[in-house]
Amino acid sequence: MIEDLKRDGEQRMRKSVEALKEEFKRLRTGRAHTGLLEHVTVEYYGSQVPISQAATVSVEDARTLLVSPWEKQMVAAVEKAILTSDLGLTPVTAGVAIRVPLPPMTEERRKEMVRVVRSETETARVAVRNIRRDVLSDVKDLLKEKLITQDDDHRVHDDVQKLTDHYIAEMDGLLKEKEKEIMEF
Numbered sequence: 001m002i003e004d005l006k007r008d009g010e011q012r013m014r015k016s017v018e019a020l021k022e023e024f025k026r027l028r029t030g031r032a033h034t035g036l037l038e039h040v041t042v043e044y045y046g047s048q049v050p051i052s053q054a055a056t057v058s059v060e061d062a063r064t065l066l067v068s069p070w071e072k073q074m075v076a077a078v079e080k081a082i083l084t085s086d087l088g089l090t091p092v093t094a095g096v097a098i099r100v101p102l103p104p105m106t107e108e109r110r111k112e113m114v115r116v117v118r119s120e121t122e123t124a125r126v127a128v129r130n131i132r133r134d135v136l137s138d139v140k141d142l143l144k145e146k147l148i149t150q151d152d153d154h155r156v157h158d159d160v161q162k163l164t165d166h167y168i169a170e171m172d173g174l175l176k177e178k179e180k181e182i183m184e185f
Contacts, residue, residue: 002139002148002156009135009160013128013167020124020171024178027113031181032059032102037067042081044074054078060099067091067098105182113182121175125168132164 025035034057041048042055051057051067055078060066069078079098082091092099105113139156142148148156 001142002152005135005138006156006159006163009131010163012131013163016124016127016131017167017170017174019127020120020174023120023124024117024174027117027178027182031184032061032063032065032100034059034065036087036102037065037082037085037100040081040085040087042074042078044077051078051081055098063102063104065100065102067100068096069098072096110182114179117175117178117182121171124171128164128167128171132160135160 025033026039037051037057040051042051044054054071054074055067055069058066058068067078067082069075075093075096075098079091079093082089082098082100089100089102092101136157139148139153139160143150143153
């Protein structure tokens with residue numbers, strides 16, 4: 001029973017870290033990477049699908065992405081999807097290939113991105129702390145119902161706190177890496 005609660009809490013904390021990693025992939029850092037277009041959707045035969053299901057996305061050079069739609073008639077739809085995305089990118093079509101140049105980031109924009117990254121990380125930390133609170137609340141309920149002993153309660157508190165510390169430290173490491181990546185010229 002206690003192990004199930006701890007396992008569930010750890011699983012949810014791990015998912016919070018994964019969600020933070022996904023969020024970081026979406027943020028533009030000035031360097032081209034294929035994850036930048038992952039959340040862009042394009043209309044493909046009547047339904048909205050991620051761009052990766054309608055085209056091949058690759059890195060042409062440090063500041064350019066190359067998008068190659070699988071079908072020639074999809075070029076205009078893919079170009080429109082990139083243009084209307086929230087990324088502020090302007091694709092350039094050359095035949096069946098779409099080049100997406102990434103403009104260099106200004107110092108001000110880099111600092112703004114660092115603030116956004118820190119905010120996302122803090123949101124993820126709060127999520128992990130809320131998971132800790134939920135698990136400990138469930139354990140307290142078990143203690144009140146006399147299904148576990150005080151020793152079990154203290155042991156679970158220590159274990160859950162160690163898990164929380166571990167995942168928050170992992171998030172801090174991701175934050176440090178992303179800040180470094182953003183501030184590189």
